[in-house]
Amino acid sequence: MSIPAKNALISLLITAAIIASVVFAIRYLDQQRVAQLNELQTELATDTLSIETQFALLEEAPCEALTEGNTLSREVTSLGERLSFTENRLGSDDAQVIQLKKQYTLLEIRDYLLTKRLTEACDVDSKVALYFYSNTPGTCEDCDRASYALGYLHNANPSLRIYSFDYNLDLGALATLIAVEKVEPRFPAFVIDGERIYGFESVDDFKTYFPKNFFATSTATTTEE
Amino acid sequence: MEFIVYPFLFIALYFEVFILLTFLSRPARERRERIPNGATPTVAMIVPCWNEEATIVENVTSLLALDYPEDKLSIVAVNDGSTDSTGEILDRHFANHPRVAVIHQENGGKHAALNTGIAHAEHAEFVGCLDADSFVESDALREVIPCFDRPEVAAATVAMSVHNPRNLLELMQNVEYILGIALRHVLSAVNGIYVTPGPFSLYRRDIVQKVGGFRFGHQTEDMEMALRLQREGYWIENAVRARVYTKVPPTLSGLITQRTRWTSGFLRNVAFDYRELVGNPKYGVLGLLVLPLGFLAILGGVLLFVTLAVSKTQDFVRAYMMHNGIPLSYVIDNALSFDWFYLPVSVFALVGIVALVGIVLFIVIGKTVSRTPAKLLSGMIAYGLVYRFLALIWLTRSLKDVAFGTHRPWR
Numbered sequence: 001m002s003i004p005a006k007n008a009l010i011s012l013l014i015t016a017a018i019i020a021s022v023v024f025a026i027r028y029l030d031q032q033r034v035a036q037l038n039e040l041q042t043e044l045a046t047d048t049l050s051i052e053t054q055f056a057l058l059e060e061a062p063c064e065a066l067t068e069g070n071t072l073s074r075e076v077t078s079l080g081e082r083l084s085f086t087e088n089r090l091g092s093d094d095a096q097v098i099q100l101k102k103q104y105t106l107l108e109i110r111d112y113l114l115t116k117r118l119t120e121a122c123d124v125d126s127k128v129a130l131y132f133y134s135n136t137p138g139t140c141e142d143c144d145r146a147s148y149a150l151g152y153l154h155n156a157n158p159s160l161r162i163y164s165f166d167y168n169l170d171l172g173a174l175a176t177l178i179a180v181e182k183v184e185p186r187f188p189a190f191v192i193d194g195e196r197i198y199g200f201e202s203v204d205d206f207k208t209y210f211p212k213n214f215f216a217t218s219t220a221t222t223t224e225e
Numbered sequence: 226m227e228f229i230v231y232p233f234l235f236i237a238l239y240f241e242v243f244i245l246l247t248f249l250s251r252p253a254r255e256r257r258e259r260i261p262n263g264a265t266p267t268v269a270m271i272v273p274c275w276n277e278e279a280t281i282v283e284n285v286t287s288l289l290a291l292d293y294p295e296d297k298l299s300i301v302a303v304n305d306g307s308t309d310s311t312g313e314i315l316d317r318h319f320a321n322h323p324r325v326a327v328i329h330q331e332n333g334g335k336h337a338a339l340n341t342g343i344a345h346a347e348h349a350e351f352v353g354c355l356d357a358d359s360f361v362e363s364d365a366l367r368e369v370i371p372c373f374d375r376p377e378v379a380a381a382t383v384a385m386s387v388h389n390p391r392n393l394l395e396l397m398q399n400v401e402y403i404l405g406i407a408l409r410h411v412l413s414a415v416n417g418i419y420v421t422p423g424p425f426s427l428y429r430r431d432i433v434q435k436v437g438g439f440r441f442g443h444q445t446e447d448m449e450m451a452l453r454l455q456r457e458g459y460w461i462e463n464a465v466r467a468r469v470y471t472k473v474p475p476t477l478s479g480l481i482t483q484r485t486r487w488t489s490g491f492l493r494n495v496a497f498d499y500r501e502l503v504g505n506p507k508y509g510v511l512g513l514l515v516l517p518l519g520f521l522a523i524l525g526g527v528l529l530f531v532t533l534a535v536s537k538t539q540d541f542v543r544a545y546m547m548h549n550g551i552p553l554s555y556v557i558d559n560a561l562s563f564d565w566f567y568l569p570v571s572v573f574a575l576v577g578i579v580a581l582v583g584i585v586l587f588i589v590i591g592k593t594v595s596r597t598p599a600k601l602l603s604g605m606i607a608y609g610l611v612y613r614f615l616a617l618i619w620l621t622r623s624l625k626d627v628a629f630g631t632h633r634p635w636r
Contacts, residue, residue: 022572022576
């Protein structure tokens with residue numbers, strides 16, 4: 001075989017090997033992401049259970065003992081963001097993603113219920129927003145915008161607790177929550193203080209569903225009189 | 226959308242690997258080890274000039290300074306109907322020079338000027354063509370002559386870089402020329418060269434005459450000649466340490482004009498006049514790899530840009546909609562915060578990085594093997610960031626010209 005022919009053949013093998021290595025590296029990275037999500041989810045499940053147990057044990061205890069709640073909510077939010085990124089990469093029909101989403105949704109519902117109990121028992125000044133989205137193509141043009149805006153609003157006032165749910169996820173607990181909150185399949189959908197809101201126009205519009213000065217600390221352009 | 230460019234990316238990577246392997250193979254190593262052998266056959270250097278008053282004296286002077294026996298080297302300057310003072314300058318400086326012949330003729334194009342020079346240099350075994358805006362190192366000719374140690378070698382190319390690059394556009398072109406040094410060196414080892422560039426190439430005079438001399442060649446007479454020599458079964462070699470410096474267009478409009486001429490010339494020559502070479506195993510690496518990939522590079526360049534432009538415009542619109550109404554500080558904080566989890570790796574990005582590393586490697590190889598003195602960092606950065614996008618202008622323009630049969634003036 002001539003040198004150019006030999007080089008052409010070896011080049012083909014090397015190129016295929018490079019592409020295979022790249023694909024393998026990306027798959028490995030995605031698996032690492034899933035593994036990290038699993039780990040984080042397990043930790044959070046334990047934390048949630050711990051707080052629930054603590055709450056049950058110390059029903060009469062001062063609420064200061066339950067400050068862990070804030071940290072837990074932050075971690076739930078962080079887990080949600082990572083899960084959303086992973087879902088975008090692997091696809092919403094990926095079996096691992098669906099399983100993680102189900103676990104995450106259960107975690108969110110438990111955290112939501114715990115937050116409600118803490119808010120009532122300890123008179124905590126926080127707001128809760130339930131956010132329902134849909135991944136079905138063509139059913140929610142504004143969901144990406146709404147998700148990003150909610151992230152910003154949570155950042156502006158961390159006492160705003162946001163719980164995001166994939167409306168179409170096949171999970172009994174979620175179906176019950178949807179039924180209890182009477183949420184219709186119109187997206188994006190929100191439940192804030194028991195009020196159901198459909199659609200997302202702008203951040204400023206969305207802010208009107210909260211008390212007037214709820215996000216005041218983040219808006220440096222406004223001056224209190 | 227990215228999937229459209231995957232085949233092009235695969236082919237680009239494959240070509241890079243092939244070039245690297247060939248660079249490491251014995252034929253290329255032997256060419257790098259080739260040294261001047263002391264042979265000094267008769268050579269006539271032909272300088273076709275049309276309105277070259279700014280550079281013609283320096284050009285001919287650099288030829289006279291070549292380290293070569295005076296009785297073996299002559300220079301033929303052909304003033305091809307210049308409308309500036311090129312003719313008077315040539316007469317004033319060289320009319321009475323014993324080794325320089327000055328010929329004036331009506332404007333007939335570069336190929337006609339070259340043929341006039343070749344006909345005049347009847348006693349020379351070799352004829353060299355040097356563009357009037359190029360300058361040779363004194364040892365260049367001695368480096369080229371050993372390329373003709375086999376009778377089937379009809380022509381030899383050299384290592385071209387940019388003469389005194391100043392602005393960013395010239396620095397980018399210098400990087401491209403040095404990349405070209407590496408490619409030509411490697412392709413010469415497998416007879417894959419498809420152009421014998423005008424700035425300086427040396428030919429066996431009898432073979433050039435046997436194949437019919439230079440032709441118009443769609444304004445790329447150097448490419449047409451190389452393809453004709455290849456079709457006739459000759460070899461085109463490369464002397465990687467024979468350095469020549471050429472002036473390049475200092476403005477974008479000049480560069481676009483030049484590159485449109487080159488690219489449309491390539492398309493017309495290869496697609497119409499020499500299409501029997503494309504995909505033909507008889508022509509080895511040239512027919513099976515270089516020419517088909519040349520086409521794909523032009524199409525892929527346009528496709529890659531269009532794909533990226535559409536994809537990035539969609540991203541921009543989406544990002545604008547998402548960020549609308551949200552303070553910039555939050556957006557920037559979010560964008561700047563690093564977390565490996567969110568690293569946007571994809572096959573496209575990673576293979577692109579590997580291909581980019583390959584290009585940088587070839588630029589370093591080109592500079593090193595040719596021993597070209599050049600500072601490349603700023604040019605390389607600009608080349609990576611800007612040049613590909615500029616190339617789209619002349620690639621698109623050339624495709625349009627060929628499709629619609631448009632012909633443009635030389636300058």
